[in-house]
Amino acid sequence: MVKLATRRQKYEEWERLCPKITKRVQVLCNESRSCRAFMSSPGEYEVVEGKSTLAVSLNQRTCLCNVWQLTGIPCRHAMRAILHEGLDPQSLVDDWYSVEKYKLAYHHNIKPIPDQDKWPATEHPTILPPVLKRGVGRPCRNRKRGDDEERKTKRSKTIKCGKCGDFGHNKASCKGGATKK
Template sequence: MMKNPENCSRAFFSFTPVCEDVSNNFSESYNNTLNTAREMPLVEMLETVRRQAMIRMDMRRTKAFKWQAKYSEKVANTIKAEKKHLFDCRVIPSGNGIYEVGENNHSHTVNMVEKTCVCRRWSMTGIPCRHALRVILKKKLDPLNYVSHWYLTSTWRKQYCNPILPVNGINFWRSSGEPTITVGNVLIMAVRFIGQGNNL
């Protein structure tokens, strides 16, 4: 964190990816998959990881194609969660699409034209924060019209349109013409039992 804060803190994140995740979920998921295959021979281990990735991709593809709303499930869940906090928000119009939204003892500037809020959550996630949501609902507008296109269900489905292809078994592989690698003599280490002296 001290050396590369721009890689570890949301304060330095770009708004372009509309993703607020600061986690190592990818590496944890990979390590979890690898744990089941860690003691296998290399080719077998890689094949196990590939097959598990195929299964995961297929499950997510199925979930995406079953979802019928215009925007992904995350949008629905986020907006539902943010709506619970709207009672604490008060809207004061400023003009030209700019509003002041008070929440408890704090004020937030919401710019509906630029789709920004001073809390930065709307810019960071691509989904209206509670302050923007309060303005949107006060104006009787549809919150979904203010969500980033990255959350469209059609975009979600495109992520999984190119599956990981199956690989034929080893008996179908072409011969490389290289000599077969064989295991050399196995060295059996001497075993010393508890209480046994140094002289065997």
């Protein structure tokens, strides 16, 4: 309840967009300085950044890097095209970041709950947490692995027999395969 009330007080002084989004738009405007925009038709731009060239459409609110479509906030390429066009960058941010949508999210009230002593009595039995039993013996140090997981082994390579030179067994369990001599 307190959180909702403090948020209501905060958003009264906000403008069109939430403050974090406004800061993000300002950062993107600064980052767009490394880009150059060339108009191909009204609302359609070709933005060059370093060696890459991206197509930006202000009419459809799209950029070839897909950041604008995914987040709803214009990317730095789109910012360069918006600034070249002379438009307000905040006007092309999606409405989900507006103060009106924020107000709609937090406009509901939560009714205060009385103290537990004031709750009405019920006929249902009280539900208690399960009784915890400690297992017998010392607890495991290693976690129990699933059936599909690889088991942890001490040896990092396969065993080589010192008697015959074959792999897969040692000198003690050698059945007398080919000898080294």
